Amino acid sequence: MLSMTGFGSAEECGEFGAVVVRIRTLNGKSLRIVWRVSDLLRPFIVEAETLLRSRIHRGSVEVDADAEVSPSLVLEVDEELLAFYSGIAGRFGAVDGAKLLALPGVVRQKGGGCDILKKPFLRALRSALTETIKRRREEGRLLKKALSQLLMTAERLLKKIEKNYTSSVPQLAEQLAAKVRQAMERLQIRADEAGVLREAAIVAERVDIREEMDRMAAHMEEFRRTLNAKCAVGLRLDLLTQEMQREASTMAAKCADAKVAVDILELRTVVVEIRQQVQNVE
Structure with a gap:
């Protein structure tokens, strides 16, 4: 017998940075999952929810997940667009590089740059799930x-x-x-x-x-x-x-x-x- 209340957390660290997952489960008549995750992890929610639903069948589940990574791993600068903005700004005087980088499209997410976080995220989710279910079983x-x-x-x-x-x-x-x-x-x-x-x-x-x-x-x-x-x-x-x-x-x-x-x-x-x-x- 399992209780519907439990808590678990896990962290995965590596050269990419760190991923932290926290799971909290409460009473509920059916299975309801609420995700609060970093934008970097959002592409993997579908697979993560399939994993979660395979192990928890009833209750309200809250999942918090965050990622801290080196910007160079997931972000890149559009050099052509930066040069274009820089040329226009130079006509009006000194160029502020920080303001140029904040302009839309200059700094963008690398294509497939978040894929490096997928495995660490799912590993952390499995570990947090295991801890949560252990506590649910103990309370059960x-x-x-x-x-x-x-x-x-x-x-x-x-x-x-x-x-x-x-x-x-x-x-x-x-x-x-x-x-x-x-x-x-x-x-x-x-x-x-x-x-x-x-x-x-x-x-x-x-x-x-x-x-x-x-x-x-x-x-x-x-x-x-x-x-x-x-x-x-x-x-x-x-x-x-x-x-x-x-x-x-x-x-x-x-x-x-x-x-x-x-x-x-x-x-x-x-x-x-x-x-x-x-x-x-x-």
């Missing part, structure tokens, strides 16, 4: 441990809810039947015991949470299986926690037993904590 191990502990807490709470709910069903049935009798007496409606029990059963069905508990147990089992998968699982875990939240909310809305309701509230809290942690998983 901590996330997996935290999620496993939270899941165990949720499973214990669900078993407690199932036990308390099962023991409360007979008492709940009696209470519902008594309330139905009282309502019929108040409304002066005559009904035999079978009719009372029938009405009580209808009401009991509306507060029955056994189906929700069964689905919650199934979601938890799938969550644990997915947690141990070797591929990117963040999106699937997020969908599972959404379903777990929905079941817990339905249980809370239907539950008629105060003691069980307290346990369900605690279960909902744990599921929310699980969802918050899942947001960091790739």
Whole structure:
């Protein structure tokens, strides 16, 4: 399991100068890459992004890259254009060489002059990626441990809810039947015991949470299986926690037993904590 947050940096130095790459990754529903690179490195972004997408699949990625090189390696002077400007300027007095060099087109980038930076840039990017993924993996191990502990807490709470709910069903049935009798007496409606029990059963069905508990147990089992998968699982875990939240909310809305309701509230809290942690998983 990998976290979506991480950081890595690398530097490549040589006769050409130096290239520095820094990568920062954050949470995100899909893969989004933001490049902030020197103009000298911009021709290589397409190849660099292909490399990055092959190793990072989800999250927001920020890449900062800069190059420091000797101007003679990447720049050249257009001698003909310089002579032309110099001739015109000489007609009006002294010639300022610095101003001439600043004129458009006098100093230009060499054709293919940036190619010398391609290999160092991609090497630095690979090294920074390796460091970033290492940190994402380390944080992923901590996330997996935290999620496993939270899941165990949720499973214990669900078993407690199932036990308390099962023991409360007979008492709940009696209470519902008594309330139905009282309502019929108040409304002066005559009904035999079978009719009372029938009405009580209808009401009991509306507060029955056994189906929700069964689905919650199934979601938890799938969550644990997915947690141990070797591929990117963040999106699937997020969908599972959404379903777990929905079941817990339905249980809370239907539950008629105060003691069980307290346990369900605690279960909902744990599921929310699980969802918050899942947001960091790739």
